[in-house]
Amino acid sequence: MRNIKLIIEYDGTNYSGWQIQKGKKVKTIQRILEKALEKVLCKKISLIGSARTDAGVHAQGQVANFKTEKKMKLQNLQKALNSLLPVDIVIIAIEEVPSDFHSRYSNRGKVYEYKILNSFFSSAFDHRFIWQVSYALDIKLMQKGSGYFLGEHDFSSFCAAGSGNKNKRCRIIKFKIKRKGEYYIFLIEGTNFLYKMVRNIVGTLVEVGRGKFQADGIRDILNKRDRNFAGPTAPAKGLTLIRVKY
Amino acid sequence: MRNIKLIIEYDGTNYSGWQIQKGKKVKTIQRILEKALEKVLCKKISLIGSARTDAGVHAQGQVANFKTEKKMKLQNLQKALNSLLPVDIVIIAIEEVPSDFHSRYSNRGKVYEYKILNSFFSSAFDHRFIWQVSYALDIKLMQKGSGYFLGEHDFSSFCAAGSGNKNKRCRIIKFKIKRKGEYYIFLIEGTNFLYKMVRNIVGTLVEVGRGKFQADGIRDILNKRDRNFAGPTAPAKGLTLIRVKY
Numbered sequence: 001m002r003n004i005k006l007i008i009e010y011d012g013t014n015y016s017g018w019q020i021q022k023g024k025k026v027k028t029i030q031r032i033l034e035k036a037l038e039k040v041l042c043k044k045i046s047l048i049g050s051a052r053t054d055a056g057v058h059a060q061g062q063v064a065n066f067k068t069e070k071k072m073k074l075q076n077l078q079k080a081l082n083s084l085l086p087v088d089i090v091i092i093a094i095e096e097v098p099s100d101f102h103s104r105y106s107n108r109g110k111v112y113e114y115k116i117l118n119s120f121f122s123s124a125f126d127h128r129f130i131w132q133v134s135y136a137l138d139i140k141l142m143q144k145g146s147g148y149f150l151g152e153h154d155f156s157s158f159c160a161a162g163s164g165n166k167n168k169r170c171r172i173i174k175f176k177i178k179r180k181g182e183y184y185i186f187l188i189e190g191t192n193f194l195y196k197m198v199r200n201i202v203g204t205l206v207e208v209g210r211g212k213f214q215a216d217g218i219r220d221i222l223n224k225r226d227r228n229f230a231g232p233t234a235p236a237k238g239l240t241l242i243r244v245k246y
Numbered sequence: 247m248r249n250i251k252l253i254i255e256y257d258g259t260n261y262s263g264w265q266i267q268k269g270k271k272v273k274t275i276q277r278i279l280e281k282a283l284e285k286v287l288c289k290k291i292s293l294i295g296s297a298r299t300d301a302g303v304h305a306q307g308q309v310a311n312f313k314t315e316k317k318m319k320l321q322n323l324q325k326a327l328n329s330l331l332p333v334d335i336v337i338i339a340i341e342e343v344p345s346d347f348h349s350r351y352s353n354r355g356k357v358y359e360y361k362i363l364n365s366f367f368s369s370a371f372d373h374r375f376i377w378q379v380s381y382a383l384d385i386k387l388m389q390k391g392s393g394y395f396l397g398e399h400d401f402s403s404f405c406a407a408g409s410g411n412k413n414k415r416c417r418i419i420k421f422k423i424k425r426k427g428e429y430y431i432f433l434i435e436g437t438n439f440l441y442k443m444v445r446n447i448v449g450t451l452v453e454v455g456r457g458k459f460q461a462d463g464i465r466d467i468l469n470k471r472d473r474n475f476a477g478p479t480a481p482a483k484g485l486t487l488i489r490v491k492y
Contacts, residue, residue, distance in 0.1 A: 087370070122333060129371070
C-alpha cells in the first residue's frame, strides 16, 4: 500500500468545515476530497486530515493522507484531482510518504494566521478572509497580552464547550502580531490546539486591544481554567491554517 | 446642488460590468449603486462613472459622481450606502467636489493592474482576481515588449471591435511588470484606454513571454492598426482599475 500525503489550500467560506459529519449530508472539505479521490482511483478512499478546521475557516497548508494500491503517477493524480475539485479547493502538493506517516498523529505543530481589518468598512476583495473591526485597537497592548500565551499552559479558559479535548495542556511556540496598513495579522504557532482555541485567544486579545481587558489579565484568565472568563470567540472567517509541521 | 464624488471598490465577479445596459435587466455595479442611492436619498440618482469596466473586471478605486440637493452629512451617507450594498461593493471614500467636476471628462488618467498566476494550478483564495497561466513566461521579454507601448500611439490593433472609440490615439505614461512569487503583476498607467485595450495588451505580452511573438514585434503590431495582428484578449478577471487621476 502506498501512503500519499496531500497539501491542500481552501477557502472555507462555502463549507461546513473539514470533517465529514456522520449521518449529516453537509458539504465538508473532506467529503468533497474523498469523492474526487474515489472518482479518480475507482475505490472508496478514507482521508485523514491533520486538523478539523471549523465551518468558514480556511487553509493554505492543510495536510491529509490516504492509502492506495494504485500505481498512478502522483503528478497525474494531482492534475486529475484539481480538475475535479471546485475552484475553492486546490491540491498544492502531493508526495509519497512512509507507511507510518499519519497526518494527525505525526504532526509536531501547526501555524495559524488570524486577520483583522481595522476599518469602518469591510473590503470588497477580502471580506471572506477577515474579521472587520471598527473600534480602535492598540497593537502594543495586544502584543503584550499575546506574550502570556507563550509556553505550556492549561488552555481550558480558551477551549469551547463540547470540544472532546481531554488534555487541555498546549504549548504555544511563537506568537506574533503585525500591522500591515489597516490589517492586523496574528501569527500563532503551537504544538496542539483545542476546539476554537485560536479564535478565543484572538477574541480575548481584541478585548485587550480596545481597552476592555488588561493585558496582564491574560495570566489570570489562563489560571481560572474556565471559558467564562475569556473574551468572545472571533469569527471563523478570519482564521487560516497556514502550515502543519512534521 | 451638491456634487458628490465616490471612490468605490468592487469585486466584479458577479456583475455584468459597471454600466447600466439600457433595456436589459442585468446586474451591473452602476445599477446596484444607483438603487442604494435612491433608497438613502429618496430620489432617483444618476451616477457618472469614470470608467465602464467590463463584466468580471474589478476596481480598487473606481470614481463616480452624482448631484443632489440633500444636506445629509457625507459620513452618514457613506455608512448608509455601505450598509445597503452587497459585500462585494464598498464605498471607500466620499467627498464634496466643485460643481464642474465630472468623473469621466475631468480625469487625467487611469492606472490598471493585471495579475497573472504562473502556476500549474489556480489559487483557492485568488481565483477571482487572476489569470492562471501554466506555461513558462520570460519576464525580461515581456518587459522589453511593454516598453514599445510607452508614449502616444494609435492603439487600433489593441482595440476590440464594437468599441465606439473614434479616436484611437492613447498615451501610456508608465508600464511596469513585476514578479512576486508565482505572480506577475502588470501595472499600466495611461491618459485614456480603448475598449478591452489593457486585456489585449496583456494577452499580446503573454505571447511574447512564452516565445510566440517577438518583443520588438509589438512595434509592428502597433503600426498595423489592425486588431487581427495582436494576441488574444486576456480574461477579464485578472484586471483591476486601481486609481483614477484628476
